[in-house]
Amino acid sequence: MSWLEKIVPSIVRSDRNRRNNIPEGLWRKCPKCETVLYRPELEKSHNVCPKCDHHMRLTARKRLGMFLDEDGRTELFSEIEPVDRLKFKDSKKYKDRLAAAQRDTEEKDALIVMRGTVQGVEVVACSFEFNFMGGSMGSVVGQRFVKAAELALAEGIPFICFSASGGARMQEALFSLMQMARTSAALEKLKQAGIPYISVLTDPVYGGVSASLAMLGDLNVAEPFALCGFAGPRVIEQTVREKLPEGFQRSEFLLDHGTVDMIIHRHELRERLSSILRKLTAMPAN
Amino acid sequence: MNPNYLDFEQPIAELEAKIDELRLVGNDNELNISEEISRLQGKSLKLMEDIFSNLTPAQVVQLSRHPQRPYTLDYVEHIFTDFDELHGDRNFADDAALVGGIARLDDKPVMIIGHQKGRSVKEKVRRNFGMPRPEGYRKACRLMEMAERFKMPILTFIDTPGAYPGIDAEERGQSEAIAYNLAVMSRLQTPIISTVIGEGGSGGALAIGVCDELIMLKNSIYSVISPEGCASILWKSADRANDAAEAMGVTAGRLHELGLVDRLIEEPLGGAHRNAEKVAADLKLQLLETLDRLSGLSKEQLVERRYERLMSYYAGNPELGNW
Numbered sequence: 001m002s003w004l005e006k007i008v009p010s011i012v013r014s015d016r017n018r019r020n021n022i023p024e025g026l027w028r029k030c031p032k033c034e035t036v037l038y039r040p041e042l043e044k045s046h047n048v049c050p051k052c053d054h055h056m057r058l059t060a061r062k063r064l065g066m067f068l069d070e071d072g073r074t075e076l077f078s079e080i081e082p083v084d085r086l087k088f089k090d091s092k093k094y095k096d097r098l099a100a101a102q103r104d105t106e107e108k109d110a111l112i113v114m115r116g117t118v119q120g121v122e123v124v125a126c127s128f129e130f131n132f133m134g135g136s137m138g139s140v141v142g143q144r145f146v147k148a149a150e151l152a153l154a155e156g157i158p159f160i161c162f163s164a165s166g167g168a169r170m171q172e173a174l175f176s177l178m179q180m181a182r183t184s185a186a187l188e189k190l191k192q193a194g195i196p197y198i199s200v201l202t203d204p205v206y207g208g209v210s211a212s213l214a215m216l217g218d219l220n221v222a223e224p225f226a227l228c229g230f231a232g233p234r235v236i237e238q239t240v241r242e243k244l245p246e247g248f249q250r251s252e253f254l255l256d257h258g259t260v261d262m263i264i265h266r267h268e269l270r271e272r273l274s275s276i277l278r279k280l281t282a283m284p285a286n
Numbered sequence: 287m288n289p290n291y292l293d294f295e296q297p298i299a300e301l302e303a304k305i306d307e308l309r310l311v312g313n314d315n316e317l318n319i320s321e322e323i324s325r326l327q328g329k330s331l332k333l334m335e336d337i338f339s340n341l342t343p344a345q346v347v348q349l350s351r352h353p354q355r356p357y358t359l360d361y362v363e364h365i366f367t368d369f370d371e372l373h374g375d376r377n378f379a380d381d382a383a384l385v386g387g388i389a390r391l392d393d394k395p396v397m398i399i400g401h402q403k404g405r406s407v408k409e410k411v412r413r414n415f416g417m418p419r420p421e422g423y424r425k426a427c428r429l430m431e432m433a434e435r436f437k438m439p440i441l442t443f444i445d446t447p448g449a450y451p452g453i454d455a456e457e458r459g460q461s462e463a464i465a466y467n468l469a470v471m472s473r474l475q476t477p478i479i480s481t482v483i484g485e486g487g488s489g490g491a492l493a494i495g496v497c498d499e500l501i502m503l504k505n506s507i508y509s510v511i512s513p514e515g516c517a518s519i520l521w522k523s524a525d526r527a528n529d530a531a532e533a534m535g536v537t538a539g540r541l542h543e544l545g546l547v548d549r550l551i552e553e554p555l556g557g558a559h560r561n562a563e564k565v566a567a568d569l570k571l572q573l574l575e576t577l578d579r580l581s582g583l584s585k586e587q588l589v590e591r592r593y594e595r596l597m598s599y600y601a602g603n604p605e606l607g608n609w
Contacts (some may be wrong), residue, residue: 085601086544088533090520139600146597168488168510170520173534174546177510178599180489181496184465185472185596192473208510211449211489215465230460230489231451239451249456257457 030054032225048266055223055266057203059105060112060129063162067270068125073116076124076151077144081108085139086173094171101132109140110165113148118160119274119286124152127162128202128209135165137209138172142179145213149186149197158196158277163214167207180212187216196280198273201228201251201260219276220260222251223269228259292348294337295556301330334555341505343531343540347513349505350484351447354559356566357416358385358400358443361483364566365573366391366398372429374421378458381422383414383450384494386429388438391573397433399426399494400443403484416485417450420463423493427467430474439477439577442494447512449490464493471496472592475585479576481551481569482506482538483558498592499576501549502538503565505557508547509536546599549576 029036033052042049046066047056058066064073088094102108110132115124126148128135145161152159168176190197199217203226211230214220222228229249237244247253254260264272278285288299305326308319341349349355362369366389373380386399401418404410426442433440449460471478471494480497486508502508511519513531518524531537541547551568554561583591 080602083602086533086535090516090529090533091522139602143600143602170511170516170534172601173510173536174508174541174544175599175601177488177492177508178546178596180465180492181468181472182596182599184468185496185593188469188472189593191469208489210461211464211493212468213465215459215462216469228461229456230449230464231456235451236453236456240453242453244453248453257459259459259462 031056046266053224053265055203055225057130057164059131060107060110060127060162063127063202064112064114064116064125067127067160067162068114068116068118068123069120071117073114076113076115077147078108078112080140080143080147082138082140084171085175086171088171088173090171097133097171105129105132107132109144110135110137110169111141111144113144115151118270118277121274121277121281121283122155122157123160123277124148124155124157125160125162128164130164130204133169134167135163135209136167136169136176137165137179137183138169138176139179141169142176142182145179145183146186149183149190152195152197153186153190153193156193156195158198158281159190160198160200160273161213161217162200162202163205163209164202165205165207165209165214167209177208180208183213184216187213191216191218196277198276200264200269200273201226201254203227206230206232215259218280219262221273222254222260222263223266224251224263226251228254290354292345292352294345294348298330298334298337298556301326301333305330331555338555342528343535343537344513344528346505346537347507347527347531349557350507352557352559353405355484356558356562357405357445358398358402358483360562361443361566361569362389362398362400364563365570366396369398373425375424375428377424378421379419381414381418381425382412383416383446384418384422384426386426391441391570391577394577395436395438397429397438397440398443399429399440400483401446401491401494403445414450416446417448418446418490418493419450419452419455420458420460423449423463423467426494427463427470430467430471430478434474434476437476439479439580440474441573442478442480442497444480444482444486444491444495444508445484445506446487446490447485448487449493464489467493468496472596473589475589477577477580477588478592479573479580481573482508482547487512496592496596498580498588498595499548500546501551501569501572501576502541502547503551503558503569504538504553506538507531507536508538508541509534 030049032054035051084095110129113126201222205228291299369389371387385402401416403416404413478497480495481501513527514524516530517526558565
């Protein structure tokens, strides 16, 4: 607190940090309707606001946790860990950014892969961890994704990806860009082999992730109100110098423009996707 | 400031101006100043060698965007014969920022795809500064699939700041158009050679850059995001673009060291625009040599090799044994 703030009577002080200081862990504000929500209640509804139905972000682990059947799931390719080959340094070292992200998220990188079943349908599923450097795709994300796709190909089982990413990871420079080509090439093999790949867009998906693996699903599916596009709204606004239309790049916009097949509520994802996969793989209905 | 020279080339511009002045004096004077002129020319050459043997990454970035740098259609003119430009994505429009067509490389029919920037203001706008919209990428895809059907190798020329970030481009699925090309190019059963001739701007470049062999001109760049964009995000200031260019290693030389680029084409002192014919001739030789090498592979081998090449592009550490 500066000396000026100290002499201002406390009632006049606008301490922004304090005002929003809802006790960590117990309460959380819905970013859309601003209702203060009781966290255990929110978690029970998988981070969907009980008031306005807004789908808040989920960690990769919780995402796969709620999506896959409880029994018989295994995490895969977690041994693939990041390496700072370029010795990249901006205002911070990439190495330090990695370490901080690993500490904060307790994940090694921004993609988690699991094998399991969804209401009895065998799948390989992966999910982006947005809290890990904005879910950015570098070599580890690319490599884990490729390995997952290759496993689905070898085993002949469907592949699902929940994306949530700001795009390619700048700190790995051109190596990151190449992950777009790698993941797309691996998906093309699945396509040629007739193995289903479903891409689920969750808030947000941009840049290099959007312009590769996220758009290549046999079905592209979005959660409600998720933002997804190639260029971010700020970049577009600066380029075209006009205000963006209401709802631009939201799931509903994507559905209108033919980018996604459907929007599915988080609570119905398991059921809807397993039903779709059963049809695509000629399995009997549940 | 002489607009034909970049800021770091201004000392050269000044010397050249002085030489021109002396020449004028020499014309209407009986004094013999040819000795002085040749001394200055020697000095100018030396200065140029000094400047260009020690280019910073940021200076290479400037050169890659030089307004006089040869563009795709310039190379088409110098390298190929019998070019028929083909237009349109058959769905929405023709995108002038991305050109394509069939031509002959010596006798061999080939498919050419490339970003195209404009030279005059009007032309720049018409070409959208070389930033394609989805219909551009879809045209490229149509032509590349056509090339496969007619057994033509595909030669792509990369020179774009990036795919266009506009409302209309988003509405028509910019992401999907790029992603689709990446997937299709990975399986096309015909040789693909890509050459970065100027700016290789991110996904907008890669969307015609999945290939069997990647060539870069010495003063071209290829990066995941523009140095300015990277600087404004990571350094919170676009003024740090120099640092960003350095850190990302965007230049052809650095990318070659990293094993991400197969061949480099030398440029004349001062950049490709100082002698486009020479650069085109060297590039042509390289294209012919590469095509010759790739023609020894069966279709299956070619696609398998392309996949393996792609899979080798990661910043892993094989010593950790986790790849």
